[in-house]
Amino acid sequence: MIAFIARRLALVVPVLFGLSVLLFFWVRLLPGDPARALLGERATQEGIDRVNRIYGFDKPVPEQYLLFLGRIARGDFGASIRTGQDVTAGFLERFPATVELAIAGLGLAIVLGVPLGYLAARRRDGLLDHLSVGASLMGVVVPVFFLAYLLKWVFAIRLGWLPSAGRQDVRLDATHPTGLFVLDGVLTGEWDAAWDAALHLVLPALALGAIPLAIIVRITRASVLEVLDEDFVRTARAKGLARNVIRRRHVLRNAMLPVSTTIGLQAGALLAGAVLTETVFALNGVGEFLFTAINHLDYPVLQGFILFIAVIYAVVNLLVDVSYSIIDPRARLS
Amino acid sequence: MSAPAAPPPVTVRVGGSWRPVARRLVRRPAALVGAAIVLLFVLVAVFAPLLTPYQPGSAEWAGLITPSSVPGPGPGHLLGLDSFGSDLLTQLVHGARQSLTIGVTATALGLAVGSALGLLAGGLGGWVDTAAMRLTDVMLSIPALLLAVSVAAVMGRSPLAVMIAIAAAQVPVFARLLRGSMLAQRNRDYVVAARSLGLSRGRIVLGEMLPNSVGPVIVQATLVLATATIEVAALSFLGLGQADPTVAEWGRMLVKAQARLETAPHLALLPGVCIAVTALGFTLIGEALREVLDPKNTTR
Numbered sequence: 001m002i003a004f005i006a007r008r009l010a011l012v013v014p015v016l017f018g019l020s021v022l023l024f025f026w027v028r029l030l031p032g033d034p035a036r037a038l039l040g041e042r043a044t045q046e047g048i049d050r051v052n053r054i055y056g057f058d059k060p061v062p063e064q065y066l067l068f069l070g071r072i073a074r075g076d077f078g079a080s081i082r083t084g085q086d087v088t089a090g091f092l093e094r095f096p097a098t099v100e101l102a103i104a105g106l107g108l109a110i111v112l113g114v115p116l117g118y119l120a121a122r123r124r125d126g127l128l129d130h131l132s133v134g135a136s137l138m139g140v141v142v143p144v145f146f147l148a149y150l151l152k153w154v155f156a157i158r159l160g161w162l163p164s165a166g167r168q169d170v171r172l173d174a175t176h177p178t179g180l181f182v183l184d185g186v187l188t189g190e191w192d193a194a195w196d197a198a199l200h201l202v203l204p205a206l207a208l209g210a211i212p213l214a215i216i217v218r219i220t221r222a223s224v225l226e227v228l229d230e231d232f233v234r235t236a237r238a239k240g241l242a243r244n245v246i247r248r249r250h251v252l253r254n255a256m257l258p259v260s261t262t263i264g265l266q267a268g269a270l271l272a273g274a275v276l277t278e279t280v281f282a283l284n285g286v287g288e289f290l291f292t293a294i295n296h297l298d299y300p301v302l303q304g305f306i307l308f309i310a311v312i313y314a315v316v317n318l319l320v321d322v323s324y325s326i327i328d329p330r331a332r333l334s
Numbered sequence: 335m336s337a338p339a340a341p342p343p344v345t346v347r348v349g350g351s352w353r354p355v356a357r358r359l360v361r362r363p364a365a366l367v368g369a370a371i372v373l374l375f376v377l378v379a380v381f382a383p384l385l386t387p388y389q390p391g392s393a394e395w396a397g398l399i400t401p402s403s404v405p406g407p408g409p410g411h412l413l414g415l416d417s418f419g420s421d422l423l424t425q426l427v428h429g430a431r432q433s434l435t436i437g438v439t440a441t442a443l444g445l446a447v448g449s450a451l452g453l454l455a456g457g458l459g460g461w462v463d464t465a466a467m468r469l470t471d472v473m474l475s476i477p478a479l480l481l482a483v484s485v486a487a488v489m490g491r492s493p494l495a496v497m498i499a500i501a502a503a504q505v506p507v508f509a510r511l512l513r514g515s516m517l518a519q520r521n522r523d524y525v526v527a528a529r530s531l532g533l534s535r536g537r538i539v540l541g542e543m544l545p546n547s548v549g550p551v552i553v554q555a556t557l558v559l560a561t562a563t564i565e566v567a568a569l570s571f572l573g574l575g576q577a578d579p580t581v582a583e584w585g586r587m588l589v590k591a592q593a594r595l596e597t598a599p600h601l602a603l604l605p606g607v608c609i610a611v612t613a614l615g616f617t618l619i620g621e622a623l624r625e626v627l628d629p630k631n632t633t634r
Contacts, residue, residue: 014472015472137617142606142610143564143567143568145568145588146610153595153602157596271479272479291572291573294572294573294574306480
């Protein structure tokens with residue numbers, strides 16, 4: 001097990017190294033000189049000189065790279081061109097909103113997707129089967145930001161059932177020890193705040209969860225169908241095992257293996273989806289941060305964002321692989 | 335847009351010609367519906383200038399737009415105006431052009447580079463294989479969106495940047511797929527026979543193994559056309575796409591419609607439906623192809 005984790009960790013190193021080289025040259029590839037790119041169009045000569053001194057753009061390239069690595073190691077990505085806010089601080093401030101949304105979206109997809117896929121497979125070619133296959137096709141072809149629009153328009157604007165934007169009613173003046181608003185409300189006992197945050201989360205989570213939900217339904221269905229056909233299921237039946245035992249221990253357990261891989265593979269898609277969903281629902285998460293940065297060509301923010309996300313992505317993938325090898329011992333060998 | 339998920343393994347019947355495949359494809363209603371959608375989409379894109387009398391992004395009727403209202407359908411404008419005072423139908427029709435050119439070119443680019451990599455890896459094996467697979471490992475470990483954002487940020491906001499960004503994310507997927515498919519052929523009887531006949535390695539790889547390995551890659555390419563359509567819109571939704579305001583693009587139409595969701599929801603609804611229907615067309619064809627090419631399904 002330890003050897004597996006070590007081998008898996010060794011794979012992360014070249015990725016992060018490659019990425020750091022990429023990001024290092026990235027700012028240097030920008031049109032014009034890097035100092036000007038970092039400061040924006042209205043930079044003064046004084047400011048440019050100062051940036052050149054701080055970042056060492058006047059030094060030889062290998063030395064510059066080492067300086068760059070040193071700054072990254074200290075978590076220093078500079079400040080936003082637009083607001084002057086420290087990039088690391090800005091990212092950490094917004095990250096909980098994205099985490100909350102991602103957990104809600106994926107949670108919804110798993111809680112709905114696995115039972116739906118299982119039932120669809122059990123009653124193959126039944127109404128539920130056709131419905132879920134059709135709906136999962138829709139989930140794949142409808143862009144997440146369009147679905148977000150539709151949900152917002154129907155449930156927030158037309159019907160007025162749910163809030164259309166933001167994470168919580170500011171008038172509640174809730175306290176936020178963790179930044180995960182629903183959890184905050186529960187921890188501090190401010191139940192109205194927790195409920196309000198949860199209501200704000202429903203539509204974004206539905207929009208974000210739709211694609212993973214569609215994929216989970218399809219994979220669960222296919223995988224259960226495959227396992228139902230296996231010899232060991234027939235053997236279990238022939239042995240006269242109770243139907244529930246066969247379903248739980250033989251069918252579900254084995255069918256869940258491909259499903260858990262698929263859930264792991266959703267990490268990247270979930271992130272991209274979160275960025276798009278946050279933009280529609282004005283949730284102040286990293287997506288919103290990225291969106292503004294792109295539209296103002298805020299390079300320090302973009303550079304920091306890419307590295308943060310790549311590291312998080314690598315860690316999530318590592319955790320997925322490790323947990324998978326715990327569920328299925330065979331995976332450790334390959 | 336999404337990270338390239340590992341495509342389900344597809345095994346393809348060896349040595350068959352494409353005619354029975356086409357015959358079985360035609361018998362599937364889903365494939366026909368998909369083909370009809372795609373055909374319509376291509377026709378609209380190609381003949382866009384002939385379909386409406388107006389120019390995209392002309393903003394000719396900007397004077398009619400007020401903060402609270404956008405003129406809806408009426409004489410002269412079948413679908414009404416957009417929020418800048420251009421004809422909405424013209425914008426939609428010309429938007430198909432953007433989606434088609436960028437989506438198809440990006441997929442073709444990703445397919446070409448990815449297949450070349452997969453062909454080298456699967457055909458040559460050894461250290462070439464190892465190097466190519468490590469390269470795809472690194473590429474797959476960066477979320478597709480980030481790859482796209484970085485490419486577009488370096489190259490500026492342009493359709494070319496979007497194409498390269500989308501293609502880059504597909505390269506590792508195509509490479510792995512073709513390699514895996516070729517590895518499965520390596521010890522098949524016909525390859526062994528070709529080898530014992532003394533055919534050259536290049537001839538065996540290109541003339542024998544490749545034609546028998548492309549099935550899954552073709553299926554994947556069709557499915558990728560669907561995601562590419564969505565990704566073009568997603569990147570443009572994030573502000574990375576086409577910067578020229580006179581070029582109509584579905585994703586950007588959606589962003590611009592956001593502020594008017596309450597008063598003119600059709601401004602968001604129509605481009606969104608266009609994107610979804612186009613993606614549906616490609617997906618239906620891809621899924622049908624997958625099922626037809628899968629030997630497990632021959633009985634059905």
